[in-house]
């Protein structure tokens with residue numbers, strides 16, 4: 001399914017303006033809504049075609065263990081900002097980014113960090129609540145990739161991978177201008193590629209040695225605890241309670257040139273770079289874009305990634321893949337990413353219909 005092909009721009013050809021080009025209808029609906037659902041907060045905003053958040057608000061996700069109460073609270077919040085933006089007739093579509101969000105069926109499926117169990121048909125529930133405005137849903141990393149392609153560092157790119165480095169590690173893979181969803185909607189779980197086969201760290205997914213257990217914020221904190229236990233050398237990190245150490249503490253110590261903290265970044269970047277070399281062999285992306293908290297560590301994380309990636313890369317790819325940081329403002333990125341899906345929401349329903357048809361056939 002094509003994503004974001006020329007849809008955000010006015011036709012340059014005047015003749016087209018007089019024809020009934022369906023793309024032109026976007027003019028009548030100049031905004032989309034982005035909803036980012038996290039374990040703590042659900043943040044939402046009305047966004048224009050340039051990626052400016054015009055109106056935004058949020059609710060506490062955990063306050064609504066009952067999904068119907070959640071839909072009411074979220075729906076009312078979204079209705080308020082839609083009214084501020086001029087009403088539902090101005091809204092092209094709504095995009096939702098959520099953990100374990102499945103693009104094909106609009107459901108959140110067995111998300112461990114959200115209050116609701118099982119399979120939640122959230123896109124449908126929100127669409128119904130908003131009086132039928134089309135709603136599309138995908139996981140948060142895919143939303144980040146679409147956001148980067150629409151408003152950020154991947155504008156104009158057709159082949160790239162976004163890696164989200166947060167509490168977990170996620171990814172959105174774009175090949176030939178299309179986000180890769182796979183046959184079931186769950187493609188691109190690069191955070192759960194196994195990077196250590198022997199004695200790998202146990203992962204939340206139930207397996208061992210996943211990239212996420214080393215390269216997430218919690219993975220970095222875990223590395224710090226391991227280093228402190230195994231090694232004897234001095235470090236600023238020794239002043240802290242080991243159980244309370246965060247990746248931010250490691251960053252702060254590294255900025256003060258603490259040797260151990262610098263080596264923790266080296267260790268983390270090395271594992272990421274090795275993994276990226278493999279990712280490049282899979283889809284030969286023009287760029288790998290780092291997104292999320294750990295990406296803010298700048299050269300501390302980027303330099304070791306670059307070195308390890310190039311060192312482990314097949315010769316035909318060497319020196320070709322750019323490593324970039326996200327260009328979306330961090331506070332806005334999640335909502336922007338989700339909102340980008342709102343521009344293409346019709347493709348979503350078409351994809352869902354096709355999937356249902358293929359399953360019924």
Ligand SMILES: [Zn+2]
Nearest residue numbers: 192203205210
């Ligand atoms: Zn895992």
